Amino acid sequence: xxxxxxxxLWRPGQKTSLKTGYRYVDTRYWDSDGIDKKAHVGYADLxxxxxxxxxxxxxxxxxxxxSADDLDYDKHDASGGFxxxxxxxSQLYATLGYTWQDFSNDFxxxxxxWNTGLxxxxxxFVATLEARRQVTEDPLADSTRETSYSxxxxxxxxxxxxxxxxxxxxxxxxxxxxxxxxxxxxxxTLGLTGRYEITQGVALNAAVSGERFSYDAPTADDYRYRxxxxxxxxxxxxxxxxxxxxxxxxxxxxxx
Numbered sequence: 001x002x003x004x005x006x007x008x009l010w011r012p013g014q015k016t017s018l019k020t021g022y023r024y025v026d027t028r029y030w031d032s033d034g035i036d037k038k039a040h041v042g043y044a045d046l047x048x049x050x051x052x053x054x055x056x057x058x059x060x061x062x063x064x065x066x067s068a069d070d071l072d073y074d075k076h077d078a079s080g081g082f083x084x085x086x087x088x089x090s091q092l093y094a095t096l097g098y099t100w101q102d103f104s105n106d107f108x109x110x111x112x113x114w115n116t117g118l119x120x121x122x123x124x125f126v127a128t129l130e131a132r133r134q135v136t137e138d139p140l141a142d143s144t145r146e147t148s149y150s151x152x153x154x155x156x157x158x159x160x161x162x163x164x165x166x167x168x169x170x171x172x173x174x175x176x177x178x179x180x181x182x183x184x185x186x187x188x189t190l191g192l193t194g195r196y197e198i199t200q201g202v203a204l205n206a207a208v209s210g211e212r213f214s215y216d217a218p219t220a221d222d223y224r225y226r227x228x229x230x231x232x233x234x235x236x237x238x239x240x241x242x243x244x245x246x247x248x249x250x251x252x253x254x255x256x
Contacts, residue, residue, distance in 0.1 A: 002026035015049040027137060034139030036068040047083075057081045057095060071142045071175070072104040075135070077113070089121040099135070101143065101174065109174045111145065128152040136171065143174035160196035165189065165209070185215040185222075201236040205246070223252040 007021025023041040043061035050056055063075040079097025086092070094116040101109040117130035130150050138144035150167035167189045191209030198204055211226040232246030 001028070013048075017047045019045045029139055032139065035142060037065055037137075037142075039063055039065045053085050055083045057083060059095075059097070065142075067142050069142070070104070073143065073175075074102050076100045079113070081115075087121060089119065089126055091119045093117055103142070103175055107175055109143070124155060126154045126156065128154070135174075138171065138173070141173045141175070145172045145174055146170070147172075160194065160203075162195075163193040165191040165193065184217075185213055188212045203234045203236075205232040205234060206230065223254055225253045225256055227251040227253065 003023070003025050005021060005023045007019055010018040010020065012018055021043055023039070023043070025037075025039045025041070027037045027039075029036060041061060041063045043059065045059045046057070048056045057080065059077070059079045061075075061077040063077075064072070065075070066072050077097055077099050079095050081093065081095030083091060083093040094114070096112065096114050099109075099111055099113055103109075111133075113133045113135075115130070115132045115134070117128060119126065119128050121127075128151070130152075131148070132150075133145065133147045136144055136146035146169055148167055148169035150165065152163055152165045154161050154163040168186070169189070170184070170186045172184050189209055189211045191207060193207045194205070196204045208229045209227075211228070213222065213224055213226070215222050228248060228250050230246055230248040232244060234242055234244040236242050
């Protein structure tokens with residue numbers, strides 16, 4: 001996957017910030033039945049600081065996706081919400097929006113999307129609860145909608161952190177390509193994450209997780225379990241410039 005995202009941050013007012021940008025995502029699958037895709041995205045995110053703790057949010061994004069199976073689409077996303085910080089490491093946020101998706105075969109799909117969450121500090125721990133609906137990448141479908149619910153517990157240290165994660169997600173195919181196979185399915189995830197700052201600006205990241213899948217129409221090629229382990233290094237050159245490298249090992253299995 002090739003990903004580029006230049007952006008500009010504007011300050012039209014003392015309490016207002018506007019971020020405008022462009023994303024280019026080139027997704028390719030070698031030696032598989034996955035559908036190669038190229039997406040061009042233009043977006044604008046507006047934030048207004050109503051009070052010291054409360055900010056109002058608004059956003060718009062336009063996406064033009066080109067698929068290798070010639071089933072392209074144009075997508076408009078409009079949203080609004082808020083973020084309320086009631087402590088240094090605690091906040092409540094919510095965004096609600098609507099998606100209009102028009103495909104080159106005259107098919108259309110419209111639906112609500114959202115991102116809501118609560119971050120709460122409990123002594124030495126930080127808990128995060130989140131509910132989200134969004135478009136996600138599916139190798140065998142031109143467009144897939146993901147609805148997920150997750151909980152995460154982090155324990156910060158002086159030079160790093162360790163965290164536990166549990167989530168439940170469902171995937172619904174918005175539209176299938178002609179001749180492709182894509183089943184609606186659900187995924188349950190349990191994971192462990194860790195971060196350690198080797199020196200100032202240089203951090204080591206690690207994660208292990210297990211996923212269990214259930215399919216509406218399972219096939220012989222559908223695995224029930226996936227185990228993942230990853231290790232990465234991140235170097236913060238400047239405030240908004242990072243360099244990173246990571247390696248992930250994936251094992252798909254029918255039985256644990």
